[in-house]
Amino acid sequence: MRIPKARGELSEALAAALHEGTPTAALTAVPATDDADRHLSLWTLYELSYRGFDDVDDELEWQPELLALRRTLERRFEAELREWFSPPELGGPFADALFELIGNDDGASVATFVQREATLDQTLELLRYRTIYHLKEADPTAWVVPRLTTGPKAALMELQYDEYGCGDPNRLHSHLFVRGLDAAGLRSDYGAYVDDVPVEVLMQNNAMTLFGLHRRLRGAALGHLAAFEATSSLPSRRMAQGLGRLGLPAEMIAYYQEHIEADAVHEQLAVRTICGALVHEEPAQAAEVAFGALTCLGLEDRFARRMLADWGAAA
Template structure:
């Protein structure tokens, strides 16, 4: 039976600032960055021990990354050690970590390590997600629609959250999604400098809603923090990094990989276009599920705003952004479709992980010493 919504579980550790639009913003303390997470294996153990020291040369021959190639024998998308190490490398381009010198962000030693991790990660993506067949530029919109329509069926996570999930399961879902949602649209925004013409105009138009259209209270990250508070979750940036599994990190790492490498520009656009395509229906279901559990308007607003805006932005993403991009760069149609396929496949793998755990009556989050109960 679904548990009732408990508004008394809110975290109230920040001072509210009510803006003109009536939405309360509870700002984090200035300059506060999350702590490094707990290690998950020999790679993160080595990496984190280095990061708490001033930037220095590693000496790659001593790294377990090269000394033990069998370390990568398993499925990389589910490798806790690899995905966390890569996530931490990428996070230095976002907000960083407490106690980690900001100069590590562009340290040659760390970039060498990241390059090794990225190569394994890209190999894992290629094994799990075949490169789509060739299409002509004018067929891109149709090909994107067909990818969504013919995607391999997986568990209906959105449907489950809408009609059956209890409050604890919804809270777990919120903890997973916080890893991406509290970053807002950062990875996709990195595409803007590499675009021109209509695609360059279309992407900021899509991103404007993510950044609240100039209103601090309506940024998507702020709305999601309100959702987290309504669910009784800690809305601090990175609060659940120790709890989320490799597949959750792989979803975020894919966006960062595409965003940080200009060679993946087409894949990044296709990735965003699919998000816009599938987001409206899913978010409507999430909002309905929260309403069933007693969630109030503020708790549901993040999903309601996405359901409304993404239905409109879908056409902008497919036509003005992706369609015009491949018209200008006809050899990159496959890249756009590959990025879209990555988004769909990783979303399915995530749903399979979550639903398989819930069917067994287990948590979809990681357990252990560093994984205290929600």
């Protein structure tokens, strides 16, 4: 992947610094033009810790000036997330309370729209935007594994093992999506569509990486995972039906069909066995788990509202 196209002053300065390999402290003082500029900059910095860029020296992943900029951007983003998605106190058995919190979500749904009325162009647009996460599916959560104690670690690995194909490269969820994209005539190379995605997609991906990269935020990372898995099975069924209605290839439908079954299991695993075990071992993490869950639901709602508004559909 190449450095993405700049969206403002900060991402422009960052791209130049990455390209030349000489970031300085002055970078932190460059004002972001807007949210898209700010989130693209953070996304770009985060990618140095995933697959990097063809035109950037791998050494820069741990360059102190870039880490200082990343920290500045992260602080503001985390403060915003905590303001937007402040959870209520959960009472009673934790897993039941977490299921209830997630079940009370009435956010907008792109899957319902795809199932019933989206056009082929709208659906292909959605699939292009989904590549930013699905091509690194489960990766942001993998950062969390070494930070957990025995119970939640074993449970998380059970779920991750499944996401990563149980040892079979052809069953890796990100690879199932690659096969779907190829069959649908879309690009399947990592990050291919980052220049096209709306800021809401960058925010969703940045939240997952923020939670994954900071040990302090392990509870939020697992709460995010729980909400993601618990709101995936039914929408995946709707997506599969919508893709079938539009005549999209079987490989693309297969990705969603896999998630109807898998995520019905994963939601129990994530909510009860992973988050339940975490809170049992670390009770102080309960509020953080709830915060992570609300962040997942809230950012998906923002994305869905944006898409439905762009498509002239009612939320």
